[in-house]
Amino acid sequence: MRIGFVTSHYENLGIEYLCSYIKKHGFNDLKLYFEPALFHNFFLDKNYLYENFFNFKKEILEKIKKDSPDIVAFSVISDNYAWSLEMAKKIKEIKKDTVIVFGGIHPSSVPEYVIKDGYCDFAIIGEGEEAFLELLTHLKENKDPHQIKNLAFRDLKGEIRINKPRELISNLDTLPFPDKEIFYKECKIAIQNSYTIIGSRGCMFNCSYCWNSSIKKIYPHNFFRRRSIPNIIEELEYAKNKYGIKRVTFYDEVFSADKKWLFDFASEYKKKINLPYFCCVHPYHIDEDTVKALEDSGCGAVNIGIQTTSSKLWKILNRNQNIDKIKNALSVLRKSKIYVYSNYMIGLPNQSVSDLEKDFIFSANYKSDMPAIYWLRYYPNTEILKTALKLNILNKDQIKEINESKKYLPYAITGNTFNKNYSKIANLILLSGYIPKGFADIAVKYKIYKLMPSKNLLFPAIAIMGYLSLLKGKKHNFHYLSVTDYIKIYIKYIFKKIKR
Numbered sequence: 468m469r470i471g472f473v474t475s476h477y478e479n480l481g482i483e484y485l486c487s488y489i490k491k492h493g494f495n496d497l498k499l500y501f502e503p504a505l506f507h508n509f510f511l512d513k514n515y516l517y518e519n520f521f522n523f524k525k526e527i528l529e530k531i532k533k534d535s536p537d538i539v540a541f542s543v544i545s546d547n548y549a550w551s552l553e554m555a556k557k558i559k560e561i562k563k564d565t566v567i568v569f570g571g572i573h574p575s576s577v578p579e580y581v582i583k584d585g586y587c588d589f590a591i592i593g594e595g596e597e598a599f600l601e602l603l604t605h606l607k608e609n610k611d612p613h614q615i616k617n618l619a620f621r622d623l624k625g626e627i628r629i630n631k632p633r634e635l636i637s638n639l640d641t642l643p644f645p646d647k648e649i650f651y652k653e654c655k656i657a658i659q660n661s662y663t664i665i666g667s668r669g670c671m672f673n674c675s676y677c678w679n680s681s682i683k684k685i686y687p688h689n690f691f692r693r694r695s696i697p698n699i700i701e702e703l704e705y706a707k708n709k710y711g712i713k714r715v716t717f718y719d720e721v722f723s724a725d726k727k728w729l730f731d732f733a734s735e736y737k738k739k740i741n742l743p744y745f746c747c748v749h750p751y752h753i754d755e756d757t758v759k760a761l762e763d764s765g766c767g768a769v770n771i772g773i774q775t776t777s778s779k780l781w782k783i784l785n786r787n788q789n790i791d792k793i794k795n796a797l798s799v800l801r802k803s804k805i806y807v808y809s810n811y812m813i814g815l816p817n818q819s820v821s822d823l824e825k826d827f828i829f830s831a832n833y834k835s836d837m838p839a840i841y842w843l844r845y846y847p848n849t850e851i852l853k854t855a856l857k858l859n860i861l862n863k864d865q866i867k868e869i870n871e872s873k874k875y876l877p878y879a880i881t882g883n884t885f886n887k888n889y890s891k892i893a894n895l896i897l898l899s900g901y902i903p904k905g906f907a908d909i910a911v912k913y914k915i916y917k918l919m920p921s922k923n924l925l926f927p928a929i930a931i932m933g934y935l936s937l938l939k940g941k942k943h944n945f946h947y948l949s950v951t952d953y954i955k956i957y958i959k960y961i962f963k964k965i966k967r
Contacts, residue, residue, distance in 0.1 A: 538606065570595045
């Protein structure tokens with residue numbers, strides 16, 4: 468049985484885990500079909516260039532026609548759902564009996580919409596390893612797969628069915644390490660220069676705008692689980708030996724949640740791995756001891772979620788924030804050699820110009836290296852949709868449209884909520900790390916931000932400020948790949964396109 472995996476934009480840990488899991492159980496004929504999405508990503512969206520010159524849709528479809536996989540599985544988020552539908556439809560035109568499987572956050576959030584669209588035969592809901600293996604086994608042995616937990620599909624009567632979820636994998640150490648080989652063959656720069664790894668699954672928080680608020684409806688209990696430190700270190704030692712990795716990116720929702728765990732990890736990581744790394748932290752977990760442990764163990768950059776300084780908006784976001792703890796976290800991190808990204812969200816329900824002005828003044832007074840701004844993207848079945856409906860910001864038809872996800876709305880550029888006037892203040896927030904404190908008050912008082920361009924400047928700001936911080940001795944400033952890495956990747960795929 469030949470199995471194809473289709474995905475776009477970036478290396479996909481979900482696919483890598485599925486590959487290693489099914490390989491362990493005898494399914495070894497696997498192919499990857501990857502769309503690099505040149506000029507059409509979360510930070511740089513030039514759709515004309517992508518659609519007319521730089522997409523790899525034809526190449527992917529030709530490979531699938533040649534390879535003739537029995538099953539094609541898509542890893543789907545809401546942002547690439549429309550693309551996934553388009554590709555699934557064309558694959559069915561090539562070979563009608565190809566079994567199409569959708570998995571990932573989007574089909575887990577709104578499986579009924581995905582099955583209703585009619586281009587996938589099965590959707591896997593929630594954690595996918597066990598369900599996908601069981602589905603493959605049933606199909607290989609010509610057994611009826613319709614009783615498999617975590618599965619959504621149309622039954623023989625044409626009715627949409629959504630089966631019950633199975634228990635979560637409680638011991639993550641039992642999982643084989645993700646199969647990086649399938650992506651290494653596709654683009655080794657990504658694997659070598661920023662090895663992506665996850666040391667936990669789930670999240671202990673329940674922010675209303677986050678996909679976790681949707682998935683927690685499936686798994687209301689014991690959602691957050693963590694791998695053991697020896698298990699993580701073993702994977703990274705293997706990666707160092709096999710791929711010669713130079714840097715590590717931890718994709719845990721909150722890496723700093725357990726102080727003892729973090730201190731033990733930092734000690735082992737320093738002794739056995741000793742590579743620069745990136746992780747996400749929470750203001751509640753940051754103090755001088757924590758920052759020292761991160762810095763000493765090689766942490767080169769962190770992302771800290773602030774989102775807003777408005778207490779009324781914290782309630783909407785379901786974030787139990789404390790402004791003093793945020794101030795302290797930024798102050799302590801600022802003194803370190805760690806490059807600090809602080810996140811601010813724009814376009815929140817009931818967010819006013821005054822709220823953004825206060826965010827700007829706060830960011831100028833309590834600086835980070837890169838105060839990154841992101842537009843609210845309403846994701847399917849998240850709790851914030853209920854708030855937006857209650858406040859008459861969204862109506863039922865708009866929520867239906869969000870759940871259908873037929874539009875490309877990357878949160879780093881526009882989200883669902885882009886506003887030219889708000890964007891001018893947002894661009895000033897981007898620069899606040901270099902703006903004197905006194906000038907911030909003047910800029911707000913005289914509305915100087917109205918002179919700013921409304922075009923989103925996030926990508927150039929990340930690039931420029933990342934390299935400027937090298938002068939401060941902060942050497943590992945990018946949360947994933949560097950701008951130089953992206954240039955190399957673009958050159959690789961552009962030449963691939965020209966060669967064709």
